[in-house]
Amino acid sequence: MHHQHLAVAGHGVAPIPPAIQIQEHFATDTNAQAFDGWHMDYTQLSPGQYRCASREVRLSGLQIFSECGNATTHQCGTSWPNSYVFGMGQSMRDEGIFNGRKYRGNITVFRGESSLDAVTPPMTLLVMAIDRDKLNQYLWEAEGIESSDWLRKNWLLVENLDLSARAAQKVRTLFEACSNNPTVLGFAQSRAAIEQAALEAVTPVVLEHIDPPPPSFAEQSRIQLMRRAREFVLEHVDEPLQIMDVCRALRVSRRALQYAFQDTLQMNPVAYLKLLRLNGARRDLLAAAGTDTTQVQDVIARWGFWHFSRFSAEYKQMFQELPSETLHGRKPARSVQ
Structure with missing residues (x-):
C-alpha cells in the first residue's frame, strides 16, 4: 500500500x-x-x-x-x-x-x-x-x-x-x-x-434530476427483501440454514424470495447464499493465515459446509486455490508505485 x-x-x-x-x-x-x-x-x-x-x-x-x-x-x-x-x-x-x-x-x-x-x-x-x-x-x-x-x-x-x-x-x-x-x-x-x-x-x-421520480414500490420491496435475507443469513451463520429457513423467518414464499434475488442480483437465492458462505469462509481463512491454531475444517464447519471434499472443489472453482493454500500461503498486498 x-x-x-x-x-x-x-x-x-x-x-x-x-x-x-x-x-x-x-x-x-x-x-x-x-x-x-x-x-x-x-x-x-x-x-x-x-x-x-x-x-x-x-x-x-x-x-x-x-x-x-x-x-x-x-x-x-x-x-x-x-x-x-x-x-x-x-x-x-x-x-x-x-x-x-x-x-x-x-x-x-x-x-x-x-x-x-x-x-x-x-x-x-x-x-x-x-x-x-x-x-x-x-x-x-x-x-x-x-x-x-x-x-x-x-x-x-x-x-x-x-x-x-x-x-x-x-x-x-x-x-x-x-x-x-x-x-x-x-x-x-x-x-x-x-x-x-x-x-x-x-x-x-x-x-x-432536481425532482427525479421515486423508485417503484416493486423495486424497493424486492431490494428490501433481498437485503433482509442476506442479513438473516449473516446473523445466523453458526446455524445450518436452508433456504426454507430463510423463507419462514422472513414470512415470505420461496417464489417471492426467488423473484427478489433474480430481479436485484440476477441469480437465485440458493446460489447467492452459497456464494455468501464461500466468501465468508475465505475471509476467515485469510484472517487466520500464518497462524498454527486454525484448521480448515473448523472454518468451513462454522459456515455450514459439511462435505469437506465438495467444499474444497467448489472453493477452488471459485477462488482458483484450495482452502489450505489460502490458510497457509496468503499473498501479501503489494504496492503499486
Missing part, C-alpha cells in the same frame, strides 16, 4: 491531509476497506483469483477513486455521511445492477449514508463523493437553485447516457490530472480549482 500525504492539513467533513493512495488487492476484504469513510462489504460472485487495482485522491470534503477489478462482486454498504456519491462504470464487460436497476454506462448517484447495493461486473469503476453542503452551496450561488432536499429518495440512475458520458469524462480528466501530478494537492489555490472543477462536472446531472 502506498500513501502519499502532503503537508497541508484538511478541514471540514473529512479533516485529513490531502492524499494520493494507490493499492493492489488480492482479496475482497482488503478491497472493501480500502477507501476512507466507507463501510462496505464485497462478495465475490464470479470464479477466479481476485485482483483489483485502486487509486484514491482525497481532499477535505472531496474524494475520487477508481477500482479496476477482474471479478463480478456484490457490493453493499455506505459512504461517508452528508455526501453525494456519483458512480461511473467504464469498460464494463457486462451489465451491472444498482439497487435493483440494470445499468451500463449510466451514472449512479446516492446519498452517502443511504444503503448502496450493487452487482459490479469486471470494469473500471470511477467514483466521486463530495460534501453535500459544498454542492448545495455551489448550486445556489452558480445556478440560483435551492437543492438541499435533492435526492430525497436517496438514489437515482441517470438514464441519459450522453449526459453520463460527458460528466464521467470531466471527472476522469480531473482524477487523472491529480493522481499523475500529486504536487498540485499541496497548494491551496490548486485545491480550490480542483473542487470547483468537481462541482462543475456533476452540476448538469443534478440540474436534470
